[in-house]
Amino acid sequence: MMSFSFFLLLALDLLLQSVDGQTPPLSDGVPCAANRSIYPCSAYALYRAAADQLPALDLASVGDLFGASRLSVARSNNLSATGAALRPYQPLLVPLTCSCNSNRSSAAIPYQIAAGDTFYQVSTFKFGNLTSYPAVELDNPTLIPTNLSIGVTAVFPIFCRCLDINMTRRPLGLVTYVLQPSDTYASVAASFATDVPTLIALNGPQNGTFSVIFVPLYQIPPPLLLSDSSPAPASSPDVENDRDGVITGLAIGLGITGFLLLLSVISLWISTSKDGKSSSSNNELASATTNAGKMEFAVRSSEEDKLIGEISEWLDKYKVYSIEELKRSTCDFGASCRVMGSVYKGIMHGEAFAIKKMKWNARDELKILQKVNHINLVKLEGFCIDDSSGGGCYLVYEYLENGSLDRWLREPGLARKLDWRVRVRIALDLANGLQYIHEHTWPRVVHKDVKTSNVLLDHRLRAKVANFGLARAGFNAVTTHIVGTQGYVAPEYLADGLVTTKMDVFAYGVVLLELVSGREAAGAGGRALWAEAERTVFGRGKEAVAAWMDSALAASTCALESVVAVVDLARECLRKNPTRRPSMVEVAYTLSKAEEPFAFADDSAENLSVDESSSNLHKIGR
Template structure:
């Protein structure tokens, strides 16, 4: 009996050890049809960068453009991590891709918090939550989870055109995982033909690392999370040029024209070469070295023409969806309109003023990177956004030109900080603030996916003949929000703190920049002074204290030009309050543009000064 007691104790110890191990594995992940529970305190960052493993599929998702639209990202954001050299090339069925996600821990009700990337989706004919989840998003979410995050939508009665939000399952690394050099958790849908060892081999990780995160009860079509230090390099098929597309008659004509021009150019070069060669025979050895140099230059030109035509056809393919909506200008037409892009026609930067058949345009000269801007501009149409009239492609100097409506009175920046002869009155400034707010409300709330401008500043706000404001320059704009980027762009003094530190792209970064513009309108000061001090850093203190103290501080802080006319201190304080709210360091506590438009329109000066046709022209005061 004595000898059996230690054995019993040892057996009992082994039993409890196995029990706790199984319990740990079962708790590694709580699979649920509604999502994966999370706690913000468990992760090092929230939101975080994550990726989804996605397979190209027929008929709708065999190109990066359609997949990028589905996930509200750009093609380059997929092509780079997916080891695809040409973002415009067609994809093969089942071709693997890494799609970036902005993953965060979200409260869906009082008792449940789940981890997902929130993607907006416009309902089309025949769509159901189940079909979109399983087909378009390939089981990276479930219809039960979609119902959970869309409590106001009836799954059996979805209206075409309504926006639904699809929670794509993802996870952020825990603090322990980060310490173990885990950079990302990749969302992967477990296939019927998979086993954990083959999945681990595909991602270059150990099987037990997958089990530690997901448990060992993975079923087909479950979303599992693969912990990786870096993304593995995907093996992609060799790109085979596709036959000419018959998508539109016009695109075929343009492609045919490009090929025809290439052949004509080649024959012309050949003819010139023959003439030079013939001249060389007459001259015999005289000038032989000069003839060689000419032939070398001709060879270089021939290579350049070929490369230019390839670039033209490629860009035309990228912007083919825009051809029917916008006018395609000729490069000679633009050169004539701008005196050969002379300095006398230069407005600012690379924007020129041009006259074409009596119409004045603003012509923006760009390198071959206009595709994303065109893609966004074709979605928007609002009176407070500068209108795109057309574009031009010049393959010879590898430039693209965007042709905009000409806005007569220049930028808000020049009126506030450079114009010493005339100053903007308070009513004019209030109208400008309301116009910009309306334009931002439109791109934030009425485009799908939402557009984030990313570069709201006084120099990108233009004033027309009635001194009404229009938002310009969508060169940095992004379609889709709540993403993470490592490439920080923008103008110092206007950049939101969360974008600067963490690369978080959201509509709230535009709200922050708009708050800085409001401060410029109020104070007449620049967003950043010569010493490098940002205007918004000291603005918060002006609303501290009693109502009387606030009024006095505001009076000392705002532009003295405003008090040369009769204006309501209450109205100025109201706008200052809106500006301070826009500048909150926590993006979630900033107001939406809907709230801002409402707050600005409460001003008596603005409400009673709007004419019947909504196009009042507030006065400008001469000094």
């Protein structure tokens, strides 16, 4: 029975691929131009928003896919409403930063693998042939294409090109365009207000359907977007007839498969029922099955019972660990594995994790974490509930080798490795993470504890927001329980207990000052860094900024104009009146412009890490 089902499903899968697969000519990427000084550059991709490939048909989902803010996508398409719904297959210009990576011209987009993903499926359907699976394989040499782990982050190189030929009209940039079945060079040229000779000069003779070409962009939006009625891609009559036959075959095949699955379920139910007769159902949680296996919990108190009731819906989303697993991985929570406070480093199945011991109020942090999923937020891998000795709850996070940003800023040897372009990139990573929790969750999440010790760095010095212990879902609330870290707390929160996303913006402004100056948020005598900057730096010109900036930056080649721009942005974030502070969407957009002068190749900080003996750099909690 199992063999028959396997071959039936395999046949159905091949049948579906033969009908739905839109296979482009394979390519491992676009070679970089000989003149490397043209990199990085601003470029665009023409993306057709498909409802079955996005969480929602809106700019936020498109922005999340490409690592861009919805505001930048809206501006690239001259759209006034950033929250408006999109039409199926609506073409959109997505802004890219095109760089030369491993001798290939691309925009490296991080993507977190989900269930059912393959390099082929994601590159062909989710990214709409804007890249190819051979190129993805080249950019991810450590990943096995046929055995991708759910949650692992892969880099998808979106094909792009910087202008390397002389043109009488200088375009705003080149658009990566995927040829559709009805496209010709003449129709594409008309859609972008250019001409066929220009397309031939850029791309050579016309290639096949679903191949990538580069089109100059002279205006935003181009004529294509002004006249678009966004119909779904048309199928030929032959394809429609073929689909009718396929649907009939699928109906028969799925009916047989469903019958076999029904038999399997009945068999499993009978087996489980027999085993269940001998087990007590009083005050006990049934086995929770996860990808890693099965685990049983005995619930002994009403408080624990309440927690498990609240988190039971997430048991299939996260791995559930046993306390024995955690003890083995941390030398029984020994001092040698302690990172800081109640956080331990554990090794399980050859992989490092950060294990945070919680009290029973872990439900608040869990309820926040199960709502978020972003490349710039520290990922929760699983949890453990241990009531054997009143042990409470443990949260298991991904482990980030380079620890917290505050240590890198304070130690001279580490601070010298943080040149200005790396610091701007860290600031942008943090801005993107905060923008996500502010704009893409509902109710909106306020972190409430943004600080450099809660900003963790991976092996490439890319930043992630950590520690949601104080985070709150909801905004414009008032509390009398004031918590926070000296030097980061917004005035309106300290005075009136007002909780809004703008309190995170204020704390972010302090982090920007730390990145510029290398100083702590609260100095000797508790003097706030933002107050010092207000007194001696803000509005006092380049000379004041140069005298105040980190000596590690002053000793390196650093564009002072860029530093001044970041100081000015920090000043806006630190406005006393919260309504005058920018949103994190505006902050991220401003920083993305500040980032453009730097060539951020993905390997620019490849595998930078501190000595393994300094494992105490990693922090999840305070």
